[in-house]
Amino acid sequence: MDDIEQDPKGVAPGHPGMTPAPEPQGIGDRFLFDASPFGIFVIDHTGSVVDCNPIFLSITALPREKLIGFNPLGSPRGRTTLGAHLRRALAGEPVDFETRHAFIPGGKIHQCRYVLQPIKSGGSEFSVLGLVEEIGRRKKQEQAVLKATKTLKRQLASETARFRGLVDQSLAGIYMIRDGQLVYANQMLAQLYGVPSAAAFIGTSVFDLVAPESRATMQEYMTRRLTGDISDARYEFIGLRPDGGLLELEAHGRVVEIDGQPTIVGVIIDISARKALERELNYQALHDDLTCLPNRKLFFDRMNQLIRRARREASRFAVLFLDLDGFKTINDCHGHGSGDQVLCQVARQLSACLRESDTVARLGGDEFAILLPAINGPPDVERVTDAIQARIALATKELGIPEPISASIGISLYPDQGEDADRLLALADQAMYRAKSQGHGLVCFAGAGEK
Ligand SMILES: Nc1nc2c(ncn2[C@@H]2O[C@H](COP(=O)(O)OP(=O)(O)OP(=O)(O)O)[C@@H](O)[C@H]2O)c(=O)[nH]1
Known part of the structure; x- marks a missing residue:
């Protein structure tokens, strides 16, 4: 809070060194001066405020008579942010800074952006035109947006983790196929195929995972889904493990658009036990x-x-x-x-x-x-x-x-x-x-x- 000016002493309005305010040039200038959405104040070469517009009054929450004649340099603690920058501006250097302070000691604290523009006032002296923008509310809004974004990110991360847990722990194999290749597989699918990790599956051609006798069926369903002939499909096929083992599987899948590309997403269930039971019951029945x-x-x-x-x-x-x-x-x-x-x-x-x-x-x-x-x-x-x-x-x-x-x-x-x-x-x-x-x-x- 170093930037907060708290020095109770200032220069009283109308003190002897004060220069009359430079009058705005015409009615139009005065109108712009008064109607500006920014706070505007004028400081003479001695550092005293000689004029200000209504917005500046509302930012500082001070009456005009308190502001006119106030000299920020007059404070024994003129080393405040405003004092330091004002000195530079009075020396002819344009200054742009943000600070949170009370313009007059003991006044309302506000967070503002100041632009101090030196204006040659005769000889080598400068007076200063100050433009003030209240940024407290904007900053607050920015902080609120930042906080909301952080919360959303946290929620998204936790949702993603939950979803990932669900998918990884699923008892069904879950897959995504694009252009005939696996672009995603969960742990259960890897387990079904006896593959050490799901990542090892990525990029595998779907047909390498299907026994020769089921390849025509697989091709037919993929084509029919991708051409829009059917949206959802459920079919049985014989899976071929990398170690040559065969699996009786059932696939449920549909086409969705992911990253603008048609992608088949679905689940695969091991139906070997069910099929064996069906065969057994069928045998018993006959x-x-x-x-x-x-x-x-x-x-x-x-x-x-x-x-x-x-x-x-x-x-x-x-x-x-x-x-x-x-x-x-x-x-x-x-x-x-x-x-x-x-x-x-x-x-x-x-x-x-x-x-x-x-x-x-x-x-x-x-x-x-x-x-x-x-x-x-x-x-x-x-x-x-x-x-x-x-x-x-x-x-x-x-x-x-x-x-x-x-x-x-x-x-x-x-x-x-x-x-x-x-x-x-x-x-x-x-x-x-x-x-x-x-x-x-x-x-x-x-x-x-x-x-
Ligand atoms: N051990 C055994 N006996 C059965 C089974 N099913 C039927 N039987 C018996 O088989 C017999 C068949 O009867 P029949 O055909 O009249 O006996 P049979 O002595 O061959 O008489 P004929 O045909 O006139 O020569 C009956 O005693 C049934 O109880 C079975 O699953 N196991």
């Missing part, structure tokens, strides 16, 4: 728990596919219905567990004597069904049923069960007995009953007698 053979549902799916193919190719196929003979005895004599083992063994034996294109299913209990595609006629089927009977006989033998086992088999042919899956199986079932009614281990073809 397979028999005990023997792991296709169940009735899958058997019908396959038969319907086969019907379509056979229709297209004008080929024949056979449907075999097998029911084990005397199976109940095995359960009764050796227990249900042994019965289960026999069923599994029969399943293995049946699978072993069939072609890859054939289908063997367990329909339930001791009933099995078989599809034999692309057969020429009953002799082809009979060769297979002979092999089946031989294999089934092995089932109990291999398990050390003394009772031999056989199967009664009924057969229907597509298209000879029908073109409908339900009907073909029903006819084979009826033929099987006919076979069983004639003894054990027999085979019957569905014929005209079956409905």
Whole structure:
């Protein structure tokens, strides 16, 4: 507060050394003098105030009579900022400075910018024209803006840190793609791909992160998003890790404009576990728990596919219905567990004597069904049923069960007995009953007698 002038002594108005105020030149000058938005004062060559305008009065909050005649140099502490600068101006040097002080000791303290302009007043002496601008309010405003800016910056930094924490700790991989390259990846994405740090990802081509079989899908979605065909997209793909490992992934992304450039932003989720569960459930829904053979549902799916193919190719196929003979005895004599083992063994034996294109299913209990595609006629089927009977006989033998086992088999042919899956199986079932009614281990073809 050195700049604050506090010396109570000044020069009283109208003291003898005071020079009359230089009159403004005309009415126009006086008008400008009085109407100026700046405070203006005139100091004669002795340092005394000889005139001032209304704004200067309001800045200093002093009456005119107190100001006129006041001499800032008259203060014993004329070494104040104003006093020092006034001396320079009275010596002919223009001065421009800012200070916070009371113009007259004990007066109102104000923060102002002063411009002291020497004016030659005759001989080598100068009087001084002072221009004063109140800058306290402006300074306060500047400080307030500065403070608000600092607060905003702090808030932005904390928001950014929070956002970054959220993104980095996210359980989903987060990415940004521009021009087919990763421009941002979070830690989880790096972790999914087994990459040491997210930064190591930047600049990687997206296609290097996708298994060859998924590249066309990826390209299609990227193109459709960037051309505006779709805005959001969700699709599954196989990810390729740098170590060659494969990942089942799901991507959700959309195009946004960042820095004026179209950028795909989105998340990637590891769906390997979900996919494995789906496969497991799907398998369970279509397979028999005990023997792991296709169940009735899958058997019908396959038969319907086969019907379509056979229709297209004008080929024949056979449907075999097998029911084990005397199976109940095995359960009764050796227990249900042994019965289960026999069923599994029969399943293995049946699978072993069939072609890859054939289908063997367990329909339930001791009933099995078989599809034999692309057969020429009953002799082809009979060769297979002979092999089946031989294999089934092995089932109990291999398990050390003394009772031999056989199967009664009924057969229907597509298209000879029908073109409908339900009907073909029903006819084979009826033929099987006919076979069983004639003894054990027999085979019957569905014929005209079956409905
Ligand atoms: N161990 C075992 N037995 C089963 C299972 N499902 C059904 N069974 C039994 O298998 C038997 C099938 O009955 P049937 O076909 O009448 O018995 P079968 O002795 O083969 O009679 P035929 O067919 O007339 O020769 C019943 O005793 C069922 O309880 C299974 O998953 N495991």
